[in-house]
Amino acid sequence: MQELLYVSALAAAVFMGISIGASTVASAFGPVNSARSANILRSALFAGFFAFLGAVTQGANVTETVGSGIIGGEIQTIQAALILFVAAGLVIVSVMGDYPMPTAFTVVGAVIGSGLAFGNPLQYSGITKVLGYWLIIPFLSLGLSYSIAKILRKYVSKEDSEGKLRILLLVTGSYVAYSAGASAVGLAVGPLTGLISSTGALLLMGGLAILMGAWLYSPRIIRAISFDYSNIGPRRSVAALGTAAILAQIGIFFGVPISFNEAVIASVIGSGLVEGKANADMEKIGRTAAAWVAAFFLAMILTAGIGLLIA
Structure with missing residues (x-):
């Protein structure tokens, strides 16, 4: 039985990684595609490759936070599988509806819910740090990207620098995809830190799953971000991606x-x-x-409810 639970937890982590590749990583190349610097399929290819590099080289810090910085004690095998299946399921549903849901919301909500169900003490300092940063991100993003876009519009001619802007945009999008992989891989493999002692092996597994999700399923979200939220050109796209890269790092x-x-x-x-x-x-x-906030609490409630039945 324990072996079956172990395999289920690994499968759940891979499922979560694929969901991240399909949803989170796609955000990096939405503006690139919007500015016509790459088509959707090429954007998915670049996004997946650089996200994999970020996951395996810079993903350890967030992995540690998800594994031990939100709830204390050991995360059980069945608990890890429950966290990842609930969170990934919600993300996949959002992808099917073309609403890119923040994977971090669902995973952190599920981790907290599992702690309540399985008796793990909540690490309030870690939870406060995470939620506090989430709350200020929209304001920082809006202010920084608006300011950078104004500067670029004033000093960089779109007509005279179009070729250079497209190259800069592609480079910036690649770096943002790299940062997305580094930031998000911990959401897929963090709950497994008590089951697999090698952080390198966890990051490699998570990175490959993210790569697979980006290549297979991200074009829907790339298209949605490119055109549904704001129709922007190359200068404003550089501003948007540059801001996201700063906040991610x-x-x-x-x-x-x-x-x-x-x-x-x-x-x-x-x-x-x-x-x-x-x-x-x-x-x-x-x-x-509104869907994001609801997803956070829904992930918490679902994981806590199912966890109590299991416990």
Whole structure:
């Protein structure tokens, strides 16, 4: 029975990694595709490759936070599988509906819910750090991306620098995908830190799963971010991605599993506001934000309820 649970937990981690590749990593190349610097399939290829590199080289900090910084004690095998299956299921549902849900919301909510069910003490300092950073990300993203977009619009001619802007945008998107993999891989493999002692093996497994998800399933979300939230050009796309990269690296440094969809979408909106409010679909943005908050609590409630039945 224990062996079956172990295999189930590993399968759940792979499922979660595929979900991250399909949803979170796709955010990095939405603006690239919006500015016509790469088509959707090529964007998915680049996003997956650089996300894999980020996962295996810089994913340890967030992995440690998810594994031991949110709840204390040992995460049981069946508990790890439950966390990952519930969180990944919610993300996959959001992908099917073209609403890019922050994977961090569902995983952290599920980890907290499992702690309540299985008797793990909550690490309130870690939870406060994560939630606090999530709350300020939209404001930082909006302000930074708007400011950078204004500067680029003033000093960089779109017509005279179009080729250079497209190259810069592709490079920036690749770095953001790298940061997304580094930030998000811990959400897939963090709950397994008590089962597998080798962090390198965990990161490799998670990175490969993210790569698979990006290549197979991310084009839907890339298309949604490219056109549904804000229609932006190359200069504003550079501003949006540059902002997301800065916020992601801050989160990685402190071990915070940043909500990459939240950061990128807010950055896309902020840079798009240079052209006026009408350039963003505020109705869809509002529905998406409400769905994210609901997903956090839904993941917590589902995991706690199922966990109590199991326990």
